[in-house]
Amino acid sequence: MRKVTLTLGFATTLFLSFLFLSNASFGASDEELIRKASAVLGPLPASMPSEQNPITPEKVKLGKILYYESRISVDGTVSCSRCHPISLYAADGLRKSIGNRCKENPRNDPTVFNAASQIAEHWIGNRTSVEDQAKQALLGPPSFGMPSYASVEKILRSFKDYQTMFKQAFPEDKEPVTADNFAKAVGAFERTLVTPAPFDSFLKGDKSALDDKQKSGLGTFMDAGCSGCHSSPFVGGQMYQKFGIFEPYWKYTKSKKIDVGRFAVTKNESDKYFFKVPVLRNVAKTPPYFHDGSVDHLEDAIRIMGKIQLGKDLTQKQIDDIAAFLDSLTGKIPEDVLTVPVLPTKE
């Protein structure tokens, strides 16, 4: 009798264990994953506001038009959209962007989607905000390449429609058509560019928004330590980090030359090879990877990151799962952003 009872007891335990594991995989563990991911990453906001540059519909409307304006570049070929085309998830697919008169930019071009969430802009943080980035790009030798802000303002003022739209967007200003307001308008537009993704539906409780592979990848992403740096709802953009903690990055990338990173800005020895941790939203849509665009495939980028940032040889399954999770960060481009504005013509 005792043996039977024991056997029954063992069977019951096995059954209960199985039940528990099932729940863990398809019920309780989803909730646990959601809880953890909500704490580590968190829900995407509706926009990326700024106290210095409040988002208004008039600024956003103007900013979206200016985003396409190429006639304020020194050779007439550069607009924000040149290097950040919406059709390619607001990146350009090049290792390094090509600006006016074929000048190459120093680093790979990040998407402007979700970019305003970051502590600073550009890989080395040498732009304080999207507004600062937009303004400085006007004079940037490898971007718009204009000789002065006055020269940009002169062109913009020559369009009656711009005079009207700037006045509407900046009604308090005596002379609203300025490079500063160009930057504010473009910045306000860019502050609306958040791209909600399946991952966000998952965080909101839609357990079917991610498949098992993606859930496993999310777990690995957090457990392996990726989210230590790629944190916040934007999955990055919140800190600088040395690229190559365990080994120099150029041992694994196909980098053609060594980039000192943030050292170029601060001149602090301790900032050598530090770069801003990039936002991973839409990363599956914006190859090539790293500050120099030296790696073409997401899986390779994940493998390298594991190796040199975490000192880990990730397994192929871990890499595939993380890639699947990252694909769940591919967001929906807002309808309005997918509509091209028609630019003003001179009278």
Add this chain to the structure above:
Amino acid sequence: MRKVTLTLGFATTLFLSFLFLSNASFGASDEELIRKASAVLGPLPASMPSEQNPITPEKVKLGKILYYESRISVDGTVSCSRCHPISLYAADGLRKSIGNRCKENPRNDPTVFNAASQIAEHWIGNRTSVEDQAKQALLGPPSFGMPSYASVEKILRSFKDYQTMFKQAFPEDKEPVTADNFAKAVGAFERTLVTPAPFDSFLKGDKSALDDKQKSGLGTFMDAGCSGCHSSPFVGGQMYQKFGIFEPYWKYTKSKKIDVGRFAVTKNESDKYFFKVPVLRNVAKTPPYFHDGSVDHLEDAIRIMGKIQLGKDLTQKQIDDIAAFLDSLTGKIPEDVLTVPVLPTKE
């Protein structure tokens, strides 16, 4: 008595004449103008079909995506949209377009809107159709600059999504991902790019669609002889004509060098300085003007055309009226065309 009768008779005649003239200006003359313009120019069709390349929704969908595809250019920066951005009415505002690696195109870039209606493409007619233009652009040294069609096909085939979309657009083809089918898809898309304008509403009987100045300009445009060459619903694109019938064009334009025009294609002496008569639809939105983009303002272009093509010194009023009429050819860009497609990503 006789004198009184005569006086009354004279007054009546004057009155009746005035009545007639009033009608002529505000009623009957509109109808007359509509009748004449319908005969000389005519109603805009819904699309620009081709027997060789029937328009299908699948081809148009694919063609619109390919229109934005820059990854099939030698430096990754050139797509159809690079030189024909929708935001600038599918022209680029430059005197001459800048293609891959900053190479300048030989002539000013015409809009692709309504372009498929023409007897041939390019200013000198060295492209037989929009399909021929799209295909040859892939290898064109100052456009996409690719080394071979095979190299383009290889890139397109590396995208699983393109394989699917080409198969859908060309279901009969064993290997649908070809440069020829690229050209057919882009061509089918471009064959839908007609832009109905206020002028078309006027032709349909909406007399208020044009204001008095525009109506006067339309009358002048036909009476002065402009519509002799700028004919058809597309207001051009139907013939070649010598640029500079009465005097050499370079006497009046700011041309930097003399372009022999269609002579470069045919080597016939009689084709020297002949160019395709450009479509004037959306001309007010697509400065600068002429084959070399040498003239910035529409009014100057009209003045020069009067002088050297018609041997006439148009008055300022005539010029202003014609410019106003030409502005009534500024069309509505179809909603769907104003939406940016999202391009495929490699698996």
